[in-house]
Amino acid sequence: VQLQASGGGLVQAGGSLRLSCATSGRTFSSRAVAWFRQGPGKESEFVAALRWSGGFTYYADSVKGRFSISGDKAKNAVYLQMNSLKPEDTAVYYCAHGRGTITSSLRQKAGYDYWGQGTKLTVSS
Numbered sequence: 001v002q003l004q005a006s007g008g009g010l011v012q013a014g015g016s017l018r019l020s021c022a023t024s025g026r027t028f029s030s031r032a033v034a035w036f037r038q039g040p041g042k043e044s045e046f047v048a049a050l051r052w053s054g055g056f057t058y059y060a061d062s063v064k065g066r067f068s069i070s071g072d073k074a075k076n077a078v079y080l081q082m083n084s085l086k087p088e089d090t091a092v093y094y095c096a097h098g099r100g101t102i103t104s105s106l107r108q109k110a111g112y113d114y115w116g117q118g119t120k121l122t123v124s125s
Helices: none
Strands: 002-006 009-012 017-024 032-038 044-051 056-059 067-072 077-082 091-098 119-124
Touching: 002 091, 017 032, 017 091, 017 119, 032 067, 032 077, 044 067, 044 077, 056 067, 077 091
Parallel strands: 009 119
Antiparallel strands: 002 017, 017 077, 032 044, 032 091, 044 056, 067 077, 091 119
């Protein structure tokens, strides 16, 4: 299984960008998908998650109201629409799929089995 994240780039503060995460390789079924990020000199942090069953979404407080996670389960694809971007959103963004992710682990890296290689976002002030 391979995950390919794309869509990163350089954008001015206040701008918008959409990240995509496609899968290839053997077919698999995931229970949840998520985005994490790691800023320069920072620890990796949870950004957003989507639980396929029920379509429930979860967000870090820092991005709530600005970012939106969505997906296409038939394609195992996941997206992250980012609006009102801030310089502090600058990071490498990683997508992840979890086969058996439970609610209590949705915001934790350990809750996910497959990871993309990351796509870099730089927000200039």
